[in-house]
Amino acid sequence: STAHNTVVTLTIRNMAMWACCVVVAWLCVVVAAREEGDVGEGFVGVDAQRNLRIEPPAHGFVKVAGVDLVATMVQQQNSIETLQTRISTLHAQNQVLQCRARVRGFDVGMKVKTQGASDWEHFEVNGTHYLIVANYQNAGTFSLVAQVLQWNEAQGDLVPIQQIPTQGAWDLRHFVIDGEHYLAIANTYSGSSYSVDSEVLKWNGNEFVSVQLLPTNGAAHWEYFMVEGEHYLAIANRFPSIYVSKSEVFKWNGAQFVSFQLLDTSGATALKSFEIDGQNYLVVANERDLSSFAIDSEMFKWNGTQFISAQRFPTRGARSCEHFEIDGDHFLAFANFFDVSFKIASEVLRWNGTAFVSFQMIATQGAIDLEYFAIDGAHYLAVANFYDGSSYKVNSEIFKWNGSAFVSFQLIRTIGAHSWRHFLMDDVHYLAVANQRDDAFMFQLASRVFVWNGVCFL
Secondary structure, eight states: OHHHHHHHHHHHHHHHHHHHHHHHHHHHHHHHHHHTTOOSSOEEOSOGGGOOEEOOOTTOHHHIIIIIHHHHHHHTTTOHHHHHHHHHHHHHHHHHHHHHHHHTTOSOSEEEEEESEEEEEEEEETTEEEEEEEEOOBTTBOEEEEEEEEEETTTTEEEEEEEEEEESEEEEEEEEETTEEEEEEEEOOOSSOSEEEEEEEEEOSSSEEEEEEEEEESEEEEEEEEETTEEEEEEEEOOSSTTEEEEEEEEEOSSSEEEEEEEEEESEEEEEEEEETTEEEEEEEEOOOSSOSEEEEEEEEEOSSSEEEEEEEEEESEEEEEEEEETTEEEEEEEEOOBSBSOOOEEEEEEOSSSEEEEEEEOOSSEEEEEEEEETTEEEEEEEEOOOSSOSOOEEEEEEEOSSSEEEEEEEEOSSEEEEEEEEETTEEEEEEEEOOOTTOOOEEEEEEEEBOSSSBO
């Protein structure tokens, strides 16, 4: 009996010590948040559906959380289950506090030094994870490099392993053909001309080596896809001549990509390929013509030999398009950048069986990119807000599907956010943002990689 009581006492003491550690970590976040003026008379965390509300006790927030709670735990030695429940609740509350602090701009997320960052890409080779970040410009210099970073799991850090020369790099696309890894880089501007070659590189086991240059004009976005077993790579050309452009589809001939089809576009900024009921589609986001941002974007469908126009969409300075599927329904979303004002809603459309129809408008501010992803059966749509009309220091936003529509889920402080990239490393969810410029037109900024903590991205 004495031995049994000793074991129970030690177990409870160990759990109490663990609880104290959690409390201390929690209090650090609370104190920091309070210094930012974020912790007041109580607040709700970023996910209102979880209904996790933290109310300050009457005797004082820090005193009760740091002393009274632990004392209560020790007094309840006869109820290990109660103690475990309290610890779990405290851990959940700590996560919500951290999520709330993130909105206020606390220094979280892995930092990566970038120069006018425009895009991120992730790929995995033989269990090793890599990230690539494209740099667009720095103080008028467009001849920069795209950085290849290797994930060091032991240290939880990203290690630079290669620098790829670029010219105003705007977009990255990784794809695999016959087991070989490739990377397409969209070079948009050399510093004097938009008529600059973009590049396809191949992974040799240690780094990427150039295998092909493709002529592009203000290249804004690559899209890789397959149709009927054939490999294709399409480029959205944005700037060849006063925004009137022809974007191009290339086809893999077994050794390289060759021109396959030209598409009439206008200031094309993005492409998205997808399939619905066995039919292949390719959507182009058109930003503008010479006189207006109120210009249609367009969807093409595969007719067996080429892509033909299938539907047009009224968009306003469209800078991104995203396709996704939720519970059997197909959706298409456009990020609207500008039309008289940068505070313009972006649009989500739903497939009705024959065409996409308007489904929901989402409040955005100079939106430049959309990224759909799913975590544990929940669906999310991240919006990169670039500029609100007066400042590049504008929050970007993650929306969550509530079963019938997207609702605001989390705000993340960004600076001229140009793109989002969601990816998995060792079953952990990450979200990378490319911060491009600040209000002083400085391009040497830190872009960030956030990690999912079970409640939000930190």
